[in-house]
Amino acid sequence: MPQESTKDAAEKEKVMRSRRGTVDTELSALTAFQSSLDVDDAPYRARLYQLFGHIEKEFDTLYAENCALRARIVQLTQTEGEAANVVAQEVFGVQEPGKSSRKAIQMGQKLRTALRGPPVFRDGSKFRLSRLLEGHKDGVWHVAADSTRNVCASASADQTARIWSLESGACLATYLGHTGSVNCVAISSNCPVDTSEGSGTAAGLLLATASGDESTHIWRVPSNNAPLEHSSEEEEENHGGVSGGGNRDPNNLLGVQEHSKFQSSNEKSDGHRIRSPVMKLTGHRAPVSCCEWLAGGQQMVTASWDRTANVWDVEKGEVVNILSGHESELNHCSTHSTHKLVLTSSKDSTFRLWDFRESIQSVAVFQGHQDSVTSVSFNTDYRIVSSSDDATVKIWDLRNMRTPLATIRLSSPANRVSISKSSHAVIAVPMDNRHVRIYDLNGNRLPRMPNRRCHERMVTCCAWLDDHPTNNLLTSGFDRMVAAWKVNTTTSS
Numbered sequence: 001m002p003q004e005s006t007k008d009a010a011e012k013e014k015v016m017r018s019r020r021g022t023v024d025t026e027l028s029a030l031t032a033f034q035s036s037l038d039v040d041d042a043p044y045r046a047r048l049y050q051l052f053g054h055i056e057k058e059f060d061t062l063y064a065e066n067c068a069l070r071a072r073i074v075q076l077t078q079t080e081g082e083a084a085n086v087v088a089q090e091v092f093g094v095q096e097p098g099k100s101s102r103k104a105i106q107m108g109q110k111l112r113t114a115l116r117g118p119p120v121f122r123d124g125s126k127f128r129l130s131r132l133l134e135g136h137k138d139g140v141w142h143v144a145a146d147s148t149r150n151v152c153a154s155a156s157a158d159q160t161a162r163i164w165s166l167e168s169g170a171c172l173a174t175y176l177g178h179t180g181s182v183n184c185v186a187i188s189s190n191c192p193v194d195t196s197e198g199s200g201t202a203a204g205l206l207l208a209t210a211s212g213d214e215s216t217h218i219w220r221v222p223s224n225n226a227p228l229e230h231s232s233e234e235e236e237e238n239h240g241g242v243s244g245g246g247n248r249d250p251n252n253l254l255g256v257q258e259h260s261k262f263q264s265s266n267e268k269s270d271g272h273r274i275r276s277p278v279m280k281l282t283g284h285r286a287p288v289s290c291c292e293w294l295a296g297g298q299q300m301v302t303a304s305w306d307r308t309a310n311v312w313d314v315e316k317g318e319v320v321n322i323l324s325g326h327e328s329e330l331n332h333c334s335t336h337s338t339h340k341l342v343l344t345s346s347k348d349s350t351f352r353l354w355d356f357r358e359s360i361q362s363v364a365v366f367q368g369h370q371d372s373v374t375s376v377s378f379n380t381d382y383r384i385v386s387s388s389d390d391a392t393v394k395i396w397d398l399r400n401m402r403t404p405l406a407t408i409r410l411s412s413p414a415n416r417v418s419i420s421k422s423s424h425a426v427i428a429v430p431m432d433n434r435h436v437r438i439y440d441l442n443g444n445r446l447p448r449m450p451n452r453r454c455h456e457r458m459v460t461c462c463a464w465l466d467d468h469p470t471n472n473l474l475t476s477g478f479d480r481m482v483a484a485w486k487v488n489t490t491t492s493s
Contacts, residue, residue: 126446126448126449126450126487126488127438127449127450127485127486127487127488128485128486128487129483129484129485130470130471130484130485130486131166131169131471131483131484132169132481132482132483132484133152133154133164133169133171133481133482133483133484134480134481135162135171135269135270136154136156136158136160136162136480136481136482137156137158137160137480138156138157138158138181138480139156139157139457139460139477139478139479139480140154140155140156140157140460140461140476140477140478140480140481140482141155141156141157141181141182141183141184141460141461141476142154142155142182142183142184142185142416142460142461142476143155143185143461143462143463143474143475143476143482144185144186144187144463145166145187145463145464145465145474146187146189146205147465147466147467147468149201149202149205150165150166150167150468151163151164151165151166151172151201151202151205152164152166152463152465152474152482152484153185153187153207154185154476154482155182155183155184155185155209155210156181156182156480157181157182158181159176159178159179159180159181159182159211160174160175160176160178160182161174161175161178161182161185161207161209162174162175162270162271163202163205163207163221163271164482165201165202166465166468166470166471166484170269170271171269171270171271172201172202172221172271172272173202173221173270173271173272173273173274174270174271174272174273174274175207175209175217175219175274175275176273176274176275177217177219177274177275177276177277178209178211178212178213178215178217179211179213180211180212180213180214180287181211181212181287182209182210182211182212183210183211183212183287183288183289183290184209184210184288184289184290184291185207185208185209185210185291186207186208186209186291186292186293186300187205187206187207188205188206188207188208188293188297189293189297190206190293190296190297191204191205191206202221203221203222203223204220204221204223205220205221206218206219206220206278207219207220207221208291208293208300209291210288210289210290210291210302210303211287211288212287212288213287214282214284214285214286214287214288214304215280215281215282215284215288216280216281216288216291216300216302216312217277217279217280217281218277218278218279218280218281218300218314219274219276219277219278220274220278221272221274222272222274279314279317280317281300281302281310281312281317283310283319284302284304284305284306284308284310285304285306286304286305286306286329287304287305288302288303288304288305289303289304289305289329289330289331289332290302290303290330290331290332290333291303291333292333292334292335292342293335294311294335294340294342295335295336295337295338295339295340297314298313298314298315299311299312299313299314299320300312300314301323301333301335301342302333303330303331303332303333303344304329304330305329305330306329307324307326307327307328307329307330307346308322308323308324308326308330309322309323309330309333309342309344309354310322310323311323311342311356321356321361323342323344323352323354323363325352325363325365326344326346326348326350326352327346327348328346328347328348328372329346329347330344330345330346330347331345331346331347331372331373331374331375332344332345332373332374332375332376332416333345334375334376334377334378335378336378337378337380337421339357340355340356340357341353341354341355341356341357341378342354342356343376343377343378343384344376345373345374345375345376345386346372346373347372347373348372349367349369349370349371349372349373349388349390350365350366350367350369350373351365351366351373351376351386352364352365352366353366353384353398353401364401365401366384366386366396366401368386368394368403368404369386369388369390369392369394370388370390371388371389371390371413372388372389373386373387373388374387374388374389374413374414374415374416375387375414375415375416375417377417377418377419378419379419379425379441380421380425382397382398382399383395383396383397383398383405383441384396384397384398385417385419385427385441387414387415387416387417387429388413388414389413389414390413391409391410391411391412391413391414392407392408392409392410392414393407393408393410393414393417393427393429393439393443394406394407394408395407395408395441395442395443405442405443406441406442406443407443408427408429408439408443410429410431410437411431411433411435412431412432412433412435413431413432414429414430414431414432415430415431415432415458415459415460415461416430416460416461416462417429417430417462418461418462418463418464418473419441419464420464420466420472420489421464421466422464422466422467422489424440424489424490425440425441426438426439426440426441426446426489427439427440427441428462428464428473428475428487429462430454430458430459430460430461430462430475430477431458431459432458432459433453433458434453434454434455434456434457434458434459434477435453435454435459436454436459436462436473436475437449438487438489446489449487454475454477454483454485455475455477455478455479455481455483456477456479456481457477457478457479458477458478459475459476459477460476460477460478461475461476462474462475463475470484470486471484471485471486472485472486472487472489473485473486473487
């Protein structure tokens with residue numbers, strides 16, 4: 001037993017030595033391999049470090065590009081605001097500083113909506129196109145009608161105002177006295193009609209125009225037998241080949257015309273060319289957006305982007321009263337046909353009622369819109385209609401200022417609405433999406449009345465000619481057109 005144990009121990013020791021030798025051999029081989037790896041992998045490690053360096057540079061480049069893109073986004077936002085100001089400058093004659101980016105985006109959306117697609121004219125028994133009045137070189141902001149003389153007047157961004165015959169569609173007179181966009185035209189109802197001239201003439205007509213040149217001009221149309229007015233400057237322009245038509249802007253859209261034949265025919269189409277006003281009303285410090293005659297015709301109200309409205313003595317050319325209180329630019333003003341009441345609407349989302357019937361004037365503030373109030377008008381009774389960029393039209397009661405009687409919800413911002421003075425009073429609503437809709441004073445859309453797409457660009461204004469046999473609704477648009485329509489407003493089929 002001891003001998004066997006000794007023998008087993010010797011064998012175990014031998015095995016252990018063998019294993020130890022194998023391990024030592026493996027360790028020495030592994031050490032040699034590691035040393036060889038350290039020597040052989042040096043270029044790969046250097047390459048790896050080089051690639052890591054490239055990756056870091058790529059990250060730095062991407063970070064720099066990201067910062068540049070962010071700066072570009074900020075710059076584009078600011079540029080969009082400046083672009084809206086440029087549009088305002090071209091349209092109203094003055095660039096207004098401090099426009100917020102939100103207003104710039106709204107202006108961009110407004111213009112994009114206005115410039116989509118051609119109109120669709122579907123004539124029917126309820127809404128039929130009667131005549132197109134063409135001649136303006138830029139968008140038409142406003143249209144006013146005189147049913148007694150069977151004429152209408154239009155105000156355009158081409159710095160002119162025109163008077164049209166609704167019978168023939170001819171331009172009877174063109175006013176060229178402004179140096180900025182003509183934003184509004186108002187016809188005085190105080191001028192007697194010259195029956196010797198017949199209907200469809202504008203002889204002796206007294207008008208007022210509000211402009212982006214910060215002034216309001218009062219001018220009169222001469223009699224039809226007066227010669228057309230030609231100045232030496234105009235003859236020189238015609239000789240040089242500049243297009244006529246009352247557009248003295250060198251950047252006009254038609255450019256330079258080469259044929260004198262076109263110019264002579266264009267002069268004829270302009271009717272009487274009137275360059276000098278009877279009176280200039282100056283005093284506003286910003287573009288004048290609207291003007292309106294007060295009852296009696298001796299006074300006038302003008303609304304401006306300087307956040308005030310002025311009441312003028314027309315004969316003296318002096319400011320009688322300054323209506324201040326709005327927190328933003330004024331878009332529109334309106335007067336009552338029989339009472340000394342004035343409405344002013346503003347971009348501050350409110351409109352105000354000014355009462356001059358007593359020696360101490362009073363003012364009431366109407367709140368309810370969520371965006372700029374584009375127009376506000378009196379009905380013949382106690383109701384008021386307001387329109388807004390919030391795509392609503394609201395009907396109000398003069399005796400209750402807190403809540404509207406009715407709210408009309410639209411698919412697009414509404415512009416200068418018009419209320420007919422007939423027994424079945426209705427509202428014509430022009431919109432940015434080129435449509436015109438007709439509603440009653442309860443806010444109900446008239447039955448079977450089509451949703452008319454009336455212009456190629458946004459519809460800026462409507463005007464009713466009550467009970468006219470062929471044209472009882474006028475619309476103006478930024479497609480340079482004034483359109484006359486026959487609209488059947490009766491509820492019967």
